[in-house]
Amino acid sequence: MNLFIIFISAAIVNNFVLAYFLGICPFVGVSNKTSSAVSMGMATTFVMVVTAIVSYLIFAFVLVPFKLEFLQIPSFILVIASLVQFVEMVIKKVSQPLYRALGIFLPLITTNCAILGLALFISMREYNLMESVVFGFGAGVGFTLALTLMAGIREELELADVPKGFQGAPITLIVAGILAMAFMGFAGII
């Protein structure tokens, strides 16, 4: 039951993009087309789950026993960077179609603050391994959801007559504001 709450909380109620403002750069940058939004979301979810596992293991079995907690920022970011590189190589080797679908999005994920945010939240909230995995998966699902919703809306927006100064990023942020308001409606469910 607890795991279920963590999942719903990460995916919907405390959505990474719309409530914690993590991962805004890809959210504004890649949400032009629904298809690329879904690919980006899937790639991010995958990296998030792997990051959750690895950063939990590193924090619990390396940093804490050796009293190196103050090194968590550099160690997490290095872990994420090498992990993304590794995931990219594995996918390229194992599945060519998947690599073609996700390929260009993978390097972008390294600088996605949602991933580092995830690792920091896991160490801050002292989740155990299972909770970390569920949390990572939930956060990824939430990110995909927000990105896809946004992409769908932006495809419609192309036909709308937006004032010149507000085209692009400004209107995206305003739409995101309205989406965030809609997501506030979920606040009561946990």
Place this chain on the structure above:
Amino acid sequence: MKKQVSLTKEFVKGIWEINPTFKQLLGFCPTLAVTVSAMNGIAMALATTFVLIFSSLIISLIRKLIPGQVRIATYIVIIATFVTIVDLVMKAKFPELSKSLGPFIPLIVVNCVILGRAEAFASKNNPLRSFLDALGNGLGILLVLTVLGGIREILGSRMIFGAPILPDSFEPWIIMILPAGAFLTLGLLLGFSNTLTERKKRLERESLLNKYRPAKAVTEVKEGGAA
């Protein structure tokens, strides 16, 4: 040797001309997340500026030693070092501020403004120029975060820097201090800033055209007068 821009220009450009938030559209995450109040915005901007200045300086100093293939990783390690310093200092000296900024101090590591300046500027310029560039960009961030935090604090809680300025009869717009308010305020600010830029560009274009037009207009008038 290529022509160098003046040092003052190097410093001033970051504040508005290439403002990290409004013009480069970088570093939205912390901008949106911490600007619940003007004070939080200023604290975040100062922390970011500190990291920006020192990482730019160091990267610029060792720019010739860093092999091209591993430069991004090197930059990130340098940035992470300074972020750790800021994080620990804030935890020790300003525990409340550090708590209210939450994970966003450590997240300065992945703030694209810093990596952006490192890659676009500090890796190609000497330390003095990189320092000025970082300082200018830092002030640009400070400007945006203070304005954004100020607007949200005034409308959302009737206060500025913790001192009430609007009368009690003003019902605070709770939405402004919630996430939705951050998106809306930044979206509107960005839209207005773009509109201003468009207008300025149009005026410049028109005045450039006018430079040639008056001469013609004057001759026309003369001819008209003669007729």
